[in-house]
Amino acid sequence: MISNHIKNKVLKNTIRITLGLATVFVLFYLSIYSGVWGKVPSKKDLSEFNYQRASEVYSADSILIGKYYLFDRQPIIYDALPQHLIDALVAIEDERFYGHHGIDYPSLFRVVFKTILLQDQSAGGGSTLTQQLAKNLYPRIPNGKVRLAIDKVKEMMVASRLEDLYTKEELITLYLNTVSFGDNTFGIESASLKFFNKKTKELKVEEAATLVGMLKATYGYNPRVFPENSLNRRNLVLQAMANNSYLSSKQKDSLTQLPAQLNYREFDYNDGIAPYFREEVRKQLLQWVKEQNANDKEYNIYTSGLKIYTTLDYRMQVLAEEAMTEHMRALQQSFEKSYGSNAPWLKDTELIQKKIQNSLAYKKLEGNGLSKDQILDSLQKKHPMTLMDWAGEKNVQASSMDSIQHYMKFLNTGSLSIDPTTGAVKTWIGGVNFKYFKYDHISQSKRQVGSTFKPIVYTAAIEKGIDPCTYFSAQEVSYDNLEGWSPSNSGKTDETYLNYSMEQALSNSINTVAVKVLEETGIPNVIAQAKKMGITSTLPNLPSLALGTAEIKINELIGAYASYVNKGKAVKPFTITRIVNAKDSILVNFQPEITKEPAFSKETGMLLLEMMKATVDKGTASRIRTKYNLPNAIAGKTGTTQNNKDAWFVGITPKLVSITWVGLDTYEIGFKSTSLGQGANAALPIFALWLQKLNKEKEFNFITKARFDNPSKAVLDQLDCEPIKRDGFFKRLFKNPNKTKTKKFKNNSNSK
Incomplete structure (x- = not known):
């Protein structure tokens, strides 16, 4: 028999320990409440979120x-949330949500008893939706078990204050607008658009269950990454909905038979x-x-x-x-x-070296004080990388030099x-x-615009009063006051004796005629015309302007x-x-x-x-x-x-x-031939x-x-002429097709 003295002593010690633990807990709680471990958001803070x-x-x-x-988030209002989404959330995450005031004490005691006393790690969590919302609004800072306990108590305090401030509908809305769905996606609307390419209000029951199922583990239950895991989790959510009378047994069985179907769209x-x-x-x-x-x-x-x-x-x-x-x-x-x-991106050593030395990778290493040899040695080291081509992305072992050469050849x-x-x-x-x-x-x-500038030249010419049926010789000319500059016509046969109307010259992009039209019109008039048409770039005051050497x-x-x-x-x-x-x-x-x-x-x-x-x-x-x-x-x-x-x-x-x-x-590389590289x-x-x-x-x-x-008839009449005229006999007699005509370029600057 245990003496009364021993019994009294045990009782007194038990009371002392209990009071001591209670005192420690109260002090711990008060220290958190008073902000010793960091500020606890006030009701004012929470109302102004x-x-x-x-x-x-x-x-x-x-x-x-x-x-x-x-953070990819698109908040929506409560009315945009379908009822089956809300039901799925409550059923799997907090089935007593409508009956508590932020803290589910039966669930909390169950977790404390099983997890802490019985060491049963399968006991689950005791956090309510409101506590999870508190965690969403004020994320935890991982820092050991003591910090975790502090955060848990803080979340209970915040949850209680949230329940005082907001209705259950508002709390549901806040939760679904703030919760993470992984991949830097926050809120149900963003998740719905990403995984199903539809707004939340359009979600079907099984789609809503899939998204709600992700909340337990946003990566592990990601339907794109782990479709089987996601499907099993979705069906567990549907079962929880049935257990809580949100779905009939027949509905649940029907929905669980459906395959997982995504319409994934990454923003x-x-x-x-x-x-x-x-x-x-x-x-x-x-x-x-x-x-x-x-x-x-x-x-x-x-x-x-x-x-x-x-x-x-x-x-x-x-x-x-x-x-x-x-x-x-x-x-x-x-x-x-x-x-x-024999491609230049393979054989032109000088060009390749130039591209390498102008690369960001080279300049970065140069900025770190490395010598040229050290930089080149570093850039030649192969490592895993992804290279793009028109067949798709390829994961390869390649060096930075390989990458630079690879992208040199790309048309854009x-x-x-x-x-x-x-x-x-x-x-x-x-x-x-x-x-x-x-x-x-x-x-x-800004690139040279080539013959796309010619219509502006012809516009200026007509505005100046030059008749569209004025004929200009297509003969090539060497301008001796321009260092022998001699524009020619790409791919054309001998045009020594041909004279083009303006329509024919423009439609066939005759270079020699464009320069002569510019000469007759005057470079200043053409530049002024371009400005009237909204061109603000500086245009070269040169005859080559007719051929589009301007960069626009x-x-x-x-x-x-x-x-x-x-x-x-x-x-x-x-x-x-x-x-x-x-x-x-x-x-x-x-x-x-x-x-x-x-x-x-x-x-x-x-x-x-x-x-x-x-x-x-x-x-x-x-x-x-x-x-x-x-x-x-x-x-x-x-x-x-x-x-x-x-x-x-x-x-x-x-x-x-x-x-x-x-x-x-x-830019040093062009098309190999005009037939391949011409605009047409x-x-x-x-x-x-x-x-x-x-x-x-x-x-x-x-x-x-x-x-x-x-x-109008007047316009048609002005264009009613032979497109090309051939020189008469006497003109042909005094022209030598094998000799380029030489003359001075006259910049006609007379105003319009």
Whole structure:
């Protein structure tokens, strides 16, 4: 028998220990409450909580095409949550959610008893949805078991305060808008768009169960990475819904038989539709935010939840990218084949060394103080890397030098289309692959524009009063006051005795005539005409201007071409129509920028349009009719620069103007031959293939079936002449076809 003395002693010790533990816990709790371990958010803090919201970019037809974010989150309201999503969440995560005040004591005691006392690691967690919300709002800082205990108590305090401030519906909404779904995706709306390409309100029961199932382990139950794990977890959620009477047994059995089906769509900076366009919008948005914040605003494109509505036509962009890919894949193959084993990216040691020394990798090592030999040795070391080509990405063992040489050979492109009456951008392709080629050939690149400048020369000539039926000799001339400069006609037979009308010369891109038209018009008049048409780049005050030696951006040149179908008025391409805030209040509307005065007369515009129609119907762009069989109303102009470095095509229709450039970023390399690198072969097909695709879509009939205004009789009369005249007998008698004519270039600077 144990004496009463011993019993009393044990009892007293037990009481002391219990009181001691209770005192420690109370002190521990008070220390947390008072902020010794860091501030506990007050009710005021919790009532003023703001999400970090992703800003969203929409096409003109209101399709979400991209986001700018630190955390990919798109908050939605409670009414946008389908009931079966809420039921799934409550059933699997907190089945007594509607009956507690932030802390589920029975569940908490179960976890404490089983996990701590019985060491049963399968006991599960005791956190309620409200506690999980507290953790979402104020993420834990991993730092040992003591810190974990502190965080747990903090979350209980915050959960209790949240329950005082918000209704159960509001707590559900806050939770689903803040919870992580992995892959830097936060909130149910972003997750729904990513995994099923639909809004939350459109989720089916099994889809909602899949997303809710991810919450236990966002990576382990990711349906894209581990489809089988995800399917099993989804079915467990469906079972929990049935156990809690949210689904009948029959419904549960039916749903669990369904296969897992995703419609995965990544809103990634490098991928997705129109990445170059989205980057251009981002740059413009940053500038706008900077201006606003200078006036005491507080906008952040990554956290303020702005909605940016753009001019881009989603479907047109999809088709444009398809056309570009189709053509550039084939052209790249032909390009590499044309050089064979003697390609400059393989054999031109001097060029290769130049590219290596200009590379970021080289400059970085040089900045670290390494010698040239050390740098080259480092750059030759092979390691795992991913290289892109038109067959896809390849994981290879390669050196930085290998990578530099690999990308030297890639053809690139810039392709832009706009509404010529407003300048609204409809499609924007800044390059062949944004992930590997960040440089935008629309907004950043200035290249020689070649023969696409000739229509401006001819416009200035007609504005000056030169009759379109004026004939100019095609004979090659050496200008002795220009160091013997002698422009010639690519691929032409002997033209010593031929004289071209302006229409014939432009439609067939006769270089010798273009220079003579420039000479007759005067370089200053041509430069002035270009400025009237919206060209702001500095133009060379040289006769070679006629051949397009000027370097002009695509988004500048296209505004000038728009004037031919916009009553002589040039436009400035624009991308954003309006910006609204997170509450859908309009912050700003953007208006088209159109020149106030026409750059030329209505008659001149009609004449040039007829000349460029002839370019498509029977000139350098005739393959639009013969190869691609396009019946549309089209005017256009091809362009090819010296040594086949740049290929151009401008396509004009009544409702769209499009410009495409193709070339290499390694400017030292051109196409091997003119037949391969001319604008009609390298650039025109992107436009032609795209228009073929548009023709098949009825929604674009208003564009594809549009017709130009009929030219007036006066315009037709001015063009009513023989396209080519041959010199008479006596002129031929005194011309020597084997001798280049020599003369001085006369810069006719008389004003119009």
